[in-house]
Amino acid sequence: MGPATLDQTGLAGEAARRFLSSPRRMLIDGTWVEAISGARIEVLDPATGGALTSVPAADARDVDRAVAAARRAFEGDWSDMRPVERERLLLKLADLLEARADAFAELEALDSGKLLVMARHGDLSIAIDSLRYNAGWATKIEGATITPSFRYVPDLRFSAHTRREPVGVVGQIIPWNFPLVMAVWKIAPALAAGCTVVLKPAEDTPLTALALGELVAEAGFPDGVVNIVTGDGAAGAALVDHPDVDKIAFTGSTEVGQTIQRRAAATMKRVSLELGGKSPVVVLKDANLEQAIQGAAMAIFFNHGQVCTAGSRLLVERPIYEAVVEGLGQVAEALRLGAGFDPASQMGPLISARQRARVKGYVEAGEREGGRLVAGGDAVSGPGFFFRPTVFADTTPQMQICREEIFGPVVAAMPFDEPQEALRLANDTSFGLGASLWTNDLSLANRMVPKLRAGTVWVNCHNVLDPAVPFGGLKLSGYGKELGHSAVELYTEAKTVTVAHV
Ligand code: NAD
Secondary structure, three states, rough: OOOOOOOHHHOOOOHHHHOOOOOOEEEEEEEEEEEOOOOOEEOOOOOOOOOOEEEOOHHHHHHHHHHHHHHHHOOOOOOOOOOOHHHHHHHHHHHHHHHHHHHHHHHHHHHHHHHHHHHHHHHHHHHHHHHHHHHHHHHOOOOEEEEEOOOOOOOOOOOEEEEEOOEEEEEEEEOOOOHHHHHHHHHHHHHHHHHHEEOOOOOOHHHHHHHHHHHHHHOOOOOOEEOOOOOHHHHHHHHHHOOOOOOOEEEEEEHHHHHHHHHHHOOOEEEEEEOOOOOOEEEEEOOOOHHHHHHHHHHHHHHHHHHOOOOOOOOOEHHHHHHHHHHHHHHHOOOOOOOOOOOOOOOOOOOOOHHHHHHHHHHHHHHOOOOEEOOOOEEEEEEEEEEEEEEEEEEOOOOHHHOOOOOEEEEEEEEEEOOHHHHHHOOOOOOOEEEEEEEHHHHHHHHOOOHOOOEEEEOOOOOOOOOOOOOOOOOOEOOEEEOOHHHHHHOOOEEEEEOOOO
């Protein structure tokens, strides 16, 4: 089934249409500004390829202005603000977002190509919950007290404690797959911790971050506490190189993450990196077959495969291998592609023509290397950047489609004969973000979980993330856990205070 062609913007509500009716500006020091160069980036609807609006293309000079504003704010009243007031501001922001959730979901669906229903009930709910969850941390940041043993000076005693202090000015760089959720996962813990931020959304999907900027001002955050700078990789690089940025929090590709880590060394910035993945879905022979098929489909086709934890390698125990592959192929063939505003759509387009060409290149490599194409394999002709959900069977670990992150709806399946082999295959990757096990044998699952080299292991589920549950990767998937209490630790540093009892 080909995608429907819709003028989606015309279907949006008044608030979203108003937002799109004029070129957008970016937020620096509480003011909406153009880039100094005047350059702009066009923002497209991936379902139609049509232009939605445009945003400023910041360069190093704009980044410099934003960093200066964030520094002034950090050293101004923001640092004296009581934790409970930071909490109240974040809760207010959550309330405002909840009140405008429909308009935000529409903007997100238009900008990223995701289904409106997913944006409304997935992305918006997660973003609102995450703001509230992190608001609570503002009042719960604690250090430790320590009793030193140092006694070399007779009769002199010491006590020591640690204070967790905000890292300072944080540069935050995010990708296009969950634009609003990524923005919130970055700014909420940083603000709870007392940092100020310069957020750079992805050039493909800057709209909901800018809309969030409007709510930041409305909620009453002081000017300069949140700055949102739109631009491409050059703007991100300027943030990484800036000497007055104390930390970079990055979510994106491993390649750019590696560049950031190298460049940040020059100023010894703190860095946390949420990078790519090649997550295995391991189906054991006792698993509930129907659940495992639906689970494997959701693991790879959710958000059109553009998920860092996408279950892109499917490992199935041999007795049920053919049944799982066949079932997954049927699910893939039945998925209805279409624009996010069409209620009949079950899967939207990829983010860009470039991404679609990249995915096609991987599919061709898979065919060349001898993978058996069970479903999909092609782009859909017509407007928009649609690509059919694709299933490869009989793949081997050396194939490119099994080693590299495709970031599209393409899964590579292979059989295994016993759990030890499954573990070996699952860990045979340079990534370490997520993994899922599908089994009804709890003791087998408990034995396998510690052996899987991944930041998150799901049992009988996949892609389940929650603001309260730490999330992050190993190996080339990066380091630093976001979400949960770990997120606040990412944005604070321990200062040690030792007191002589003279
Ligand atoms: P990308 O790395 O190309 O871009 C991410 C961001 O970095 C964008 O804002 C981009 O403008 C910026 N950027 C590009 N070059 C830069 C540079 N030299 N210095 C600083 N910033 C630069 O990634 P993408 O294509 O937007 O997103 C897809 C990738 O993101 C995938 O690899 C995916 O796995 C990863 N991702 C990871 C997670 C996670 O939590 N681990 C979540 C979502 C996406």
